[in-house]
Amino acid sequence: MWLLNSSIGKKLIMSISGVFLILFLLFHMSMNIVAVFSADAYNMICELLGANWYALVGTAVLAGGFLVHIVFAFMLTLQNQKARGNQSYAVSERPKGVDFASQNMFILGTIVVLGLIMHFAQFWYKMQFAEILGHHEVELGTAVVGVADGAAFIKYWFSNPIICILYLIWFAALWFHLTHGFWSAIQTIGWSNQIWYNRWKCISNIFATVVFLGFALVVVTFFLKSLCA
Amino acid sequence: MEKTINITLKVWRQRGPKENGAFETFQLKNISTDSSFLEMLDVLNEQLVSEQKEPIVFDHDCREGICGMCSLYINGHAHGPDEDVTTCQLHMRKFKDGETITVEPWRSASFPVIRDLMVDRNAFDKIIQAGGYTSVNTGGVPDANSIPISKIDADEAMDAASCIGCGACVAACKNGSAMLFVSAKVSQLALLPQGRVEAAARVKKMVAKMDELGFGNCTNTRACEAECPKNVSIANIARMNREFICAKLKD
Numbered sequence: 261m262w263l264l265n266s267s268i269g270k271k272l273i274m275s276i277s278g279v280f281l282i283l284f285l286l287f288h289m290s291m292n293i294v295a296v297f298s299a300d301a302y303n304m305i306c307e308l309l310g311a312n313w314y315a316l317v318g319t320a321v322l323a324g325g326f327l328v329h330i331v332f333a334f335m336l337t338l339q340n341q342k343a344r345g346n347q348s349y350a351v352s353e354r355p356k357g358v359d360f361a362s363q364n365m366f367i368l369g370t371i372v373v374l375g376l377i378m379h380f381a382q383f384w385y386k387m388q389f390a391e392i393l394g395h396h397e398v399e400l401g402t403a404v405v406g407v408a409d410g411a412a413f414i415k416y417w418f419s420n421p422i423i424c425i426l427y428l429i430w431f432a433a434l435w436f437h438l439t440h441g442f443w444s445a446i447q448t449i450g451w452s453n454q455i456w457y458n459r460w461k462c463i464s465n466i467f468a469t470v471v472f473l474g475f476a477l478v479v480v481t482f483f484l485k486s487l488c489a
Numbered sequence: 490m491e492k493t494i495n496i497t498l499k500v501w502r503q504r505g506p507k508e509n510g511a512f513e514t515f516q517l518k519n520i521s522t523d524s525s526f527l528e529m530l531d532v533l534n535e536q537l538v539s540e541q542k543e544p545i546v547f548d549h550d551c552r553e554g555i556c557g558m559c560s561l562y563i564n565g566h567a568h569g570p571d572e573d574v575t576t577c578q579l580h581m582r583k584f585k586d587g588e589t590i591t592v593e594p595w596r597s598a599s600f601p602v603i604r605d606l607m608v609d610r611n612a613f614d615k616i617i618q619a620g621g622y623t624s625v626n627t628g629g630v631p632d633a634n635s636i637p638i639s640k641i642d643a644d645e646a647m648d649a650a651s652c653i654g655c656g657a658c659v660a661a662c663k664n665g666s667a668m669l670f671v672s673a674k675v676s677q678l679a680l681l682p683q684g685r686v687e688a689a690a691r692v693k694k695m696v697a698k699m700d701e702l703g704f705g706n707c708t709n710t711r712a713c714e715a716e717c718p719k720n721v722s723i724a725n726i727a728r729m730n731r732e733f734i735c736a737k738l739k740d
């Protein structure tokens with residue numbers, strides 16, 4: 261099968277799975293922003309995304325997307341290291357026009373995974389997962405909150421400055437990953453040429469920045485609110 | 490008046506593909522800044538020969554930027570610090586008096602070192618042999634303009650055809666990918682009606698050969714484009730991806 265055997269096929273899988281994850285990010289970001297305006301509306305969304313069959317199917321598909329993206333990231337990165345050979349240059353400079361992100365996608369992706377693990381432990385494990393196990397309330401710090409009370413979770417975690425900084429670092433890694441990833445995915449599919457290359461690159465930067473600001477807004481807002489409380 | 494500089498040269502020496510190499514350091518005095526980089530190496534080699542030592546082995550042929558034989562990684566850049574020139578067109582005026590210049594061979598698993606700075610780029614020939622030609626009968630030389638080709642396509646085909654097969658793209662790529670070279674060779678024919686006939690078969694065969702020879706997977710870092718002496722654009726890579734994916738989807 262050419263998708264699995266050829267270099268361009270494997271890159272295409274990387275690209276499509278990346279675009280799929282981007283679409284998910286857009287959804288997740290929009291949903292988070294609701295929390296800034298109304299805790300009730302946000303909790304309604306959390307309820308919809310509890311242990312219902314459609315939310316579970318969605319989670320499974322999403323996990324599949326991540327898995328494919330990560331498995332192929334490992335495969336391609338290992339193959340590329342082999343193609344490069346063992347002997348490295350004694351002197352090597354990054355040429356003009358080569359972005360930092362483009363040469364460090366795997367490292368940036370690894371930071372994204374670490375952030376994900378933290379995020380899962382803090383939110384998903386105590387929300388959807390707890391509900392799957394049949395719990396309706398979980399302990400959060402000293403309080404006991406409902407598993408679908410997402411607003412309470414946000415308030416609790418983002419009152420801690422260290423957690424806030426960790427999340428912002430996580431988003432920054434994602435920003436770098438997306439500034440390269442977005443146009444790179446389009447280039448891999450082949451929808452680019454000399455004119456569109458610059459446009460896609462510009463769109464990538466704007467898009468990555470919007471995603472960064474969207475996610476960061478929630479963290480910063482809730483941190484500031486916690487200071488006032 | 491002619492200006493001269495003194496330099497320290499750190500050159501990679503390696504006796505064969507299987508042997509371990511190491512840097513050897515040379516001092517060179519009174520090198521004319523008007524001389525080319527290869528002329529400077531000639532001076533060094535004559536000095537070595539007169540001292541009964543082994544001269545440094547490096548590839549070169551035309552010395553005017555058209556054959557693609559010269560291939561040195563100089564101070565961290567394929568074809569040296571100057572932009573859009575081959576090693577043979579690089580001049581010593583690009584270096585400062587007292588500077589230490591590090592010279593290495595292309596480093597990529599698919600380009601094994603033959604000796605010192607000379608690497609085996611046969612892999613490129615194999616990729617061309619896999620399909621980088623037209624085998625249909627295109628008839629005699631047609632009258633000018635009897636086959637209409639848009640100016641844009643003609644220009645892009647010509648730019649792709651400027652690739653001299655030097656391998657700097659592979660040498661500069663952290664993934665050891667040959668996508669810029671292969672895409673230039675695919676594009677120069679895919680853009681023209683005479684080449685279109687076999688376009689789908691060609692791209693499949695050339696990409697398959699490229700993969701078989703162990704070149705890496707492109708992650709669009711653009712190091713190739715930045716270091717290419719002929720300024721071949723990564724728009725060619727997008728075109729090749731497009732051609733390849735379409736050809737496979739049609740099967």
Ligand code: HEM
Pocket residue numbers: 271272274275276277278279281282285329330333334337365366368369370372373437440441442444445446448707708709
């Ligand atoms: C929300 C999370 C993520 C999103 C939205 C995302 C998005 C993308 C996109 C759009 C691409 C470009 C595909 C292409 O060039 O064809 C990409 C490439 C890549 N990603 Fe991710 N990614 C995410 C997480 C990860 C993770 C967890 C890893 C794993 C370690 C990872 C590693 C890579 C690597 C190695 C590449 C290849 C670089 C390239 O081919 O340009 N990514 N990603």
Ligand code: SF4
Pocket residue numbers: 651652653654655656657658659669670673713716717718719720721
């Ligand atoms: S694409 Fe440029 S760097 Fe690569 S082989 Fe052709 S001329 Fe050399």
Ligand code: FES
Pocket residue numbers: 548549550551552553554555556557558559575576577578
């Ligand atoms: S020797 Fe021919 S291109 Fe440099």
